[in-house]
Amino acid sequence: MTFEIVTQELLHGFWQNCEVFALTLLMAIPLGLVVTFGSMSKFKPLSALTKVFVWVIRGTPLMLQLFVVLYVPGLVFGVPMRNRMMAALIAFVINYSCYFSEIYRGGIEGVSKGQYEAGQVLGMTKSQIFFKVVLMQVIKRIVPPMSNEIITLVKDTSLARIIAVGEILMAAERYAGKGVIWPLFYTGVYFLLFNGILTLLFGFIEKKLDYYRG
Amino acid sequence: MAILEVNNIKKSFAKCEVLKGITFSLEKGEVLSIIGSSGSGKTTLLRCLNFLEFAEEGTISVNGNQIFDGKHFEKIKETEIRENRLHFGLVFQSFNLFPQYNVLENVVLAPNLLKRDTAENNQKRALDLLKRVGLSDKIDYYPCQLSGGQQQRVAIARALALDPDILCFDEPTSALDPELTGEVLKVIKGLKSKDSTMIIVTHEMEFAKSVSDKVIFMADGVIEEMGTPEEIFQNPKSQKTRNFLNKSLEQF
Numbered sequence: 001m002t003f004e005i006v007t008q009e010l011l012h013g014f015w016q017n018c019e020v021f022a023l024t025l026l027m028a029i030p031l032g033l034v035v036t037f038g039s040m041s042k043f044k045p046l047s048a049l050t051k052v053f054v055w056v057i058r059g060t061p062l063m064l065q066l067f068v069v070l071y072v073p074g075l076v077f078g079v080p081m082r083n084r085m086m087a088a089l090i091a092f093v094i095n096y097s098c099y100f101s102e103i104y105r106g107g108i109e110g111v112s113k114g115q116y117e118a119g120q121v122l123g124m125t126k127s128q129i130f131f132k133v134v135l136m137q138v139i140k141r142i143v144p145p146m147s148n149e150i151i152t153l154v155k156d157t158s159l160a161r162i163i164a165v166g167e168i169l170m171a172a173e174r175y176a177g178k179g180v181i182w183p184l185f186y187t188g189v190y191f192l193l194f195n196g197i198l199t200l201l202f203g204f205i206e207k208k209l210d211y212y213r214g
Numbered sequence: 215m216a217i218l219e220v221n222n223i224k225k226s227f228a229k230c231e232v233l234k235g236i237t238f239s240l241e242k243g244e245v246l247s248i249i250g251s252s253g254s255g256k257t258t259l260l261r262c263l264n265f266l267e268f269a270e271e272g273t274i275s276v277n278g279n280q281i282f283d284g285k286h287f288e289k290i291k292e293t294e295i296r297e298n299r300l301h302f303g304l305v306f307q308s309f310n311l312f313p314q315y316n317v318l319e320n321v322v323l324a325p326n327l328l329k330r331d332t333a334e335n336n337q338k339r340a341l342d343l344l345k346r347v348g349l350s351d352k353i354d355y356y357p358c359q360l361s362g363g364q365q366q367r368v369a370i371a372r373a374l375a376l377d378p379d380i381l382c383f384d385e386p387t388s389a390l391d392p393e394l395t396g397e398v399l400k401v402i403k404g405l406k407s408k409d410s411t412m413i414i415v416t417h418e419m420e421f422a423k424s425v426s427d428k429v430i431f432m433a434d435g436v437i438e439e440m441g442t443p444e445e446i447f448q449n450p451k452s453q454k455t456r457n458f459l460n461k462s463l464e465q466f
Contacts, residue, residue: 114306114310117266117306118306121264121266121299121373122373123296123297123299123328125296126292132327137313140314212313212358
């Protein structure tokens with residue numbers, strides 16, 4: 001059981017983490033915006049419903065949500081969830097959409113009313129105001145809280161292990177089961193490296209957006 | 215024919231009646247100053263003209279065409295509001311420049327989005343306007359790199375870029391340090407010509423006196439007194455006007 005073999009085995013597991021991470025981001029980033037529009041809607045029933053939904057998702061453990069997505073389709077609707085990866089993805093996407101939506105909402109509400117009014121008196125349409133005036137300011141505001149959340153997501157992917165998605169910690173536990181404990185600690189290096197790259201990336205983006213204030 | 219006719223505009227917020235029937239008209243090329251203490255409804259009046267608020271009663275006509283009637287305001291379509299807004303330009307107290315765009319981009323953004331002309335011509339016009347407000351050397355600066363006075367001058371150029379029939383100023387110098395007020399007032403004064411009609415809400419009495427053709431003194435949501443600068447500042451008829459002018463001219 002050499003270092004190289006363990007490294008490769010763990011890398012294989014970590015690939016699953018990367019998959020959950022990338023697909024969750026890809027779907028939760030736009031879906032979060034939909035949730036935001038729901039919770040900010042002037043149509044009261046829709047905004048109330050969305051807020052309750054966000055409360056439930058943010059108020060319960062992601063681990064519990066993984067179980068729910070895995071078991072409830074089979075228990076309640078008689079269609080068992082066979083694909084564990086799929087179950088993990090659904091739970092992650094829903095969970096992170098709700099967190100992202102709150103960040104977006106904060107970002108959108110942080111843009112002053114004057115910016116909208118300036119767009120209005122210049123004859124812009126609502127969508128022109130959103131995309132040409134407001135959006136860039138929202139993006140600048142949300143980069144720091146989003147990077148926080150995205151780094152948390154990297155680590156949360158290991159929770160998929162609880163419904164037996166063969167991610168890196170599960171791979172390491174197999175060694176631990178055989179009495180070799182160090183691969184378990186070694187997994188930390190993978191997360192650290194990955195998050196190190198992300199941190200550099202977010203720093204770069206923040207710097208890129210630093211040319212203006214407000 | 216009057217370029218602007220405002221007839222019996224009324225506006226309330228909740229139970230509080232802010233405008234209690236405002237009527238005035240303005241000829242092309244005239245400069246109107248609106249003075250009065252805070253809370254008298256000056257800003258609300260400007261916001262009603264720019265359709266940032268909607269009056270519940272009264273009419274607004276531009277060039278003889280009625281563009282707004284309080285009776286039907288709930289039925290007006292978004293596109294119609296947008297078209298009508300373009301008769302007016304508004305310069306805000308707090309500038310409200312778009313921070314992510316540089317000076318030139320701030321000025322050309324709306325003309326380009328509205329496809330006023332080719333991008334090239336829009337830019338040429340924007341450069342002319344920036345020259346007029348004395349900012350030719352700052353076109354690639356971002357708002358955060360400019361002083362308040364410079365920002366307000368960009369905002370004036372931005373409003374002029376759409377060539378409004380009537381340009382409104384909502385306390386354009388109230389957010390500025392005293393030493394920056396002069397440069398903005400000078401620019402506004404420089405805009406005065408036979409083609410440009412302006413409405414200026416201001417607390418700068420000396421400025422109002424020197425730039426206006428017509429002055430309105432507002433108090434408690436009504437026009438207390440209206441007249442030429444001489445009439446208002448030298449021979450105010452109303453006691454309220456006299457009190458207000460005495461207070462604002464008080465020296466410390």
